[in-house]
Amino acid sequence: MFKTFLKIAGRHLWRIRLYACINITGLSLGMMCVVLAALYVTDELSFDRFHQRNPHLYRITSTFRDDGKVATSGGTGQVQGPAFKAQIPEVLQYARLMGGDIYGDVRHQSKAFKLQLLFVDSTFFDIFSFKLLRGDAATALDNVNSVVITERTARRFFNRTDVTGEVLQMDADPSAMRIGKPLVITGVVADPPLNSSIQFDILFPFSFMKVSFDDTSWLNAYLGTFVVLHPLADVDNVIDKFNRVAASMSKDQLAADRKASPITYGLQRITDIHFNPQEIPNQNGESGVVNGSKPVYSYIFLGIAIFILLMASVNFINISIACSMKRAKEVGIRKATGSSNRQILTQFIGESALSIFVAMMLALLLTWALLPVFNQLSEKHISPFRILAPELIVWFAGIFITNVLVSAVYPAYLLSALNPVQTLYGGNLPAAKNLAGKTLIVFQFAIAIVLGIASLVFYLQMHFIRTRDLGYDPAQVVKIGIQGVRDARQIKEQFASELAGDQSIGDISLAGEFGRRETTVNSHKFMSYFRTVDEHYVPMLAMQVRDGRNFSPLFASDKKYGVLVNQAFVKEAGLKDPIGKKLMPDSYFGTAGLTIVGVLRDFHYGSLKERIQPIVMPMSTQYGGDALWVKIKKEQQEQTIAKLERTFKKIVPGAVFDYSFLDESNAKAYALEQRWQKIIGYVTVLSIIICGLGLFGLTHLSILHRRRETGIRLVLGASAFEIASGFSVDFIRIILIALLIACPASSYFLHLWLNDFAYRTEIPWWVFALTGGTALAGALVTVFAQGLRAAGVNPVISLRSE
Amino acid sequence: MIKLEKISKYYPAGFGKTYVLRHIDLHIKEGEFVSIMGPSGSGKSTLLHILGLLEEPSEGEYLFLDEPVQKLSEKKRTELHRHHIGFVFQAYHLIDELTVYENIETPLLYKGTSSSERKSRVAELLDRFNMVAKKDLFPHQLSGGQQQLVGVARAIVHNPKVIFADEPTGNLHSEQAIEIMELFQKLNQEDKVTIVQVTHSETNAGYGNRIVRLKDGWLA
Incomplete structure (x- = not known):
């Protein structure tokens, strides 16, 4: 059977x-x-499921309350871990992790690489299940200058993995410089699994970082503190104890800092981190976890x-x-x-x-x-x-x-x-009659149309971003990062003089990112982005000076006291006549205040998802910077880059030549959107294929069932066109109903998406018309062609076969 | 073997009913060869379908092998088809995807006959109908007469007590028709199979031993 x-x-x-x-x-x-x-x-x-201590492995979280706003972060300071371990018996072990988005140049002889650094307590291998291939897990991170590298890093440096005892250098790292000894490799660890939130190329003992950065504040939250609790511990009870210990130990610091508000602590399972990394913006990604998702x-x-x-x-x-x-x-x-x-x-x-x-x-x-x-x-x-x-x-x-x-x-x-x-x-x-079949086709077409509209709108928004006037010209500008404790100003001078007169190279500028800082103008306090630049920066990027002038070597005071701002700053500060007015930055930029010499037309400092923020640009010739910006000619670009690399390595031997094109690094801000644009594109194509196949099937069904009717109509004198039109009417109705469902639905969801962008395109009416029209045309062609074919069958055959 | 008592069949039409069959009383004994005759629309086919358990009467009682058919479950009715009833259709109705051999074999599969028995039974019929050479052909590769031979072979392969044939020669030319009718006669006389056929042709009816005439749904 x-x-x-x-x-x-x-x-x-x-x-x-x-x-x-x-x-x-x-x-x-x-x-x-x-x-x-x-x-x-x-x-x-x-x-993160591979850690063997998982059922009892937690990360400490900090919850801040500022002006009624509550925010929870996965970060803590340096002090919480040791204090909780010492005073709360349920805390069996702790490990602090600092890293994630911290990179540094590490060198072995003439080979230098930019590596992902992670600073960890010596309990690291005890708490997390990363496999140590060489070395002793108990002692590997004991000495201040010992490091553990991953298998991949070992191969990059040495082409082999039995490298314990080998030495590495960090030429411009503040801690390494203070210790004054080379780094000794005490272990080689298997590469972190790809499904790990903790990623690194090289592990440093926490003590190494403390040499240059010791922090006793209870009010900071930047690194990640992980704890192993006693199997019988009650989590809520432990959190209560955290808060009691913290309250008593942070009392004095809280009293001294009038802006600060008390922090309350919590515990998060390590396996929950991936879906809820609790990154706080502007936290510099130092909490040790990466690959956060939702x-x-x-x-x-x-x-x-x-x-x-x-x-x-x-x-x-x-x-x-x-x-x-x-x-x-x-x-x-x-x-x-x-x-x-x-x-x-x-x-x-x-x-x-x-x-x-x-x-x-x-x-x-x-x-x-x-x-x-x-x-x-x-x-x-x-x-x-x-x-x-x-x-x-x-x-x-x-x-x-x-x-x-x-x-x-x-x-x-x-x-x-x-x-x-x-x-x-x-x-x-x-x-x-197959009503169910038709309902299903309506549903199918509605989805395809929603996707089609979404693809178009995604495309329009990305096109809008690509073609929008940023307020500057990022083309052919190369950024070369300067890592560590180095005198960037001196490097820039040498670099510029080495390359002076080179036809393939335009302006060279030193710039530095200093993040969001508090600024005071006439006792009005607000946050501004600080970026140091020099007099070459504005012409290199073809920025427009709206008011006043660019920096100039002719004005000696520019170096220390001059500053450029943007229109958004002038507006925020409420200045009528900004030139010559003073602003007070925080202490890094001196206590004398900076004088506005020029106002730049607003430009997009960040991505188009954010409104343009106030920007303050003091001079890098005084305050230093972190990257060389070089305008290069389009012709023979590769040779020019090679030339830049040679020159850079000559001036800064042992450093990594880390460069990027400005337009490309700008585009990275939209990487997620671009990925989704592609995904929606693929999905749309898939859905169109599937819809087309389905329509073909249903038409076939309908023509099969109406074969006799078609034969009779033909005998009675109907033309092929009339027959085919007869078949098409049903399907036009189906698509019109699908459109009625799809247009409002897609409009609703796409507006939700577009609201993510501070600067966005409108959804023009023709997007709906075009998608609907295409769907209608495609369907008509499919149905009509089959209808014509059915009309071409000799009625004698179709009538006899009944 | 077959006993119809006051069998009627009607369909709802507007507010009333359209009768296809009215008060049919009919007894068919085992071994009979009955021909149902009558003009188009007289209810011949409907009567045959009711007899063959393909349709249910609207009124009246039908006893098949002394069992009241109306009261049978779907399952019981399927059982009757499997063991006692064979059908021959005017349009042959062979399964297009199956070969001659497989078409003939189908009822035995449903009956649950063992593999070796199936083989010998199908081989026997192929031999008897001179179709051994054609056993691997598909229906569309055969002439109408040959297809109907397969149809008859399929109808008798499971040794049914009765064959219902709906104008079995309607699509055949006279030579082939004679062949099929002689076959029916032989089955009736030698194998003692009861046969009920619907036919327009007096000649065909002549092969049987009794004629039942229908007119406008009434037994004439």
Whole structure:
């Protein structure tokens, strides 16, 4: 029995091979989406699960209350860990981690690399399950100048991993300079797993950092403090104790700093960090954790994938019904020869399951092939071999079974319910009206149209960002970072004189980021961004001076007291006539105050997601900087970059030549948006393919059912055009209804997205018109072509076959 | 074997009913060869469908092998099809995806016959109908007469007590028709199979031993 079923299924699939291909292709695309989403979600869920002390491993969080605003951070200061360990018995161990976004130049002989640094307590290997390949975990981080490097770092420096005892240098690091001894490698650790929130190239003892940065404040929160609690500890109780200890120990500091408000502490499981990293903006990413994510991304991926799969399932259902109507006769014969309803149901479900199984296998193949693209889109590093992981096999089985239930049961039920007399004597088939099929198509088209509109709007917004006048010209400007404790001013002078007269190089400027700082103008206090620049900066970036003048060597006082500001600053400060007015920065820039010599037209300092903020630009010739900005000619760009590298390394031997193009680093601010733009683009294409296939199927069904009607109409004198139009009316209605649903829905969601941008494009009416028009045109072509073909069939044949 | 008592069949039409069959009383004994005749629309086919358990009567009682059919469950009815009833259709109605061999075999699969028994039974019929050479062909590769031979073979392969044939020669030319009718006669006389056929042709009816005439749904 089973063999016969399989045989029939095979032959049937072969006979309807075109439709089977459509079905299987569509379904495999949909399934691929869900498989990819499953890979994504399981990867997200796997973060930080490899630590063996996990059930009792927590991070201390700090909650601030400023003017009624409550914010929780994953950061703490240097003092909390040791104090809590000393006074609260439930705290078995603690480790402080500082790093994440801290990089430094590390050198071995002539090889230098910019490495991700992580400063950790010596309990690091005890608390976290990072595998030490060489060295002794108990003592590796005991000495102030000992370091542990990752396997990858070892290979980069030495091409081997047995490198304990080797030495490394940090030429311009404040701590290394004070210690005055080279760094000794005491261990080599396996590279941190990709699904770890803690990432590093090299580990330093916490004591190394303390040499240059010792902090006893209870009111700071920047690094990460992790604790292991006693297995029987009550978390709430421990938090109470934290707060009591902190309250008593921070009392004096709180009293001394009138702006500060008390901090309350909490505990967060390490496995919760990935989905809720609790990064506070402007915290410089020093809390030791990276790769932060949000659960919403998992929901979105899974949601999109399920929708695509549903669209494909709709096709499967419609095309299955379309094709199986040809088999109504078979159902009748089978019933007459003794088959029960259940046997027929089983047979047809089985046949669909076979197709679905083939689609599933194809989906896995597609996943395998497209994983690199997906990894790039999702910023993941999922290995193709993950597909074989047991937990994923469970997912796949789930996807398969759900699909059989969703896609196979309804058509099979329709078929098995057929009355043999009707099917054997050419009565009307019940599915001819197929209201359910049409509803499904409306739903399918609505999704495709929403996606189409979203793609267009994403494109328009990204185009808006790309082409917007930033207020300066970032083209052909190269930024070269200067790391560590080095005299940037001197480096710049040497650099400029070495390259003086070079035709391929334009302005050279020294600039430095000093972050948001408090500024006072006429006793009005507000926050401004500080960036040091010199007189070459404004011409290099083609910025416009609105009022006053650029810096000039002709004015000796500029160096120490001159400052450029932007229009937003003037507005915030409420200055009528800004030139010559004084502003008071914080103490780093002197106590005498800075005098405004020029006002620049507003320019986009950050991304277009933020409004333009007040900017203050003192001179880097006085206050130093952290990067050389060089304008280069477009011709022979690569040789010019090589020349810059040679010159830089000559002046700063042992340093890493770390450069970036300004326009490229600007674009990084929109990396997330660009990724989503791509994702939505791919998804739109997929949904259009699936919709097209589905429409083809439904048209086919409808034409099949109206074959006799078409024959009669032709005999009565209808033209082919009239016949084809007759078929099209139904589908125009379907698409119009889909448009009615899709336009308001997409408009609502896209406005939510656009609100993320301070500067954004409007959604023009033609976006809806264009998408709707395209959908309508595409559908009409599909339906009309088939209608014309149906009208081309000799009515003698279509009438006889009834 | 078959006993119809006051069988009627009607369909709702507007506020009233359209009768297809009215008060049919009919007894068919085992071994009979009955021909149902009558003009188009007289209810012949409907009567055959009711007899073959493909349709249910609206009123009246139908006893098949002394069992009241109206009271049977779907499952029981399927059982009757599997063991006692064979169908032959005017349009042959073979399964297009199956070969001659597999088409004939289908009822045995549903009946649950063992593999070896199926093989010998199908081989026997192929041999008897001179179709051994054609056993691997698909229906569309056969002539109408040959298709109907397969249809008859399929109808008798599971040794039913009764064959219902709906104008079995309607699509065939006269030579083929004679072949099929002679086959029916032989089955009736030698294998003692009860046969009920619907036909327009007096010649065909002549092969049987009793004629039932219908007119406007009434037994004439």
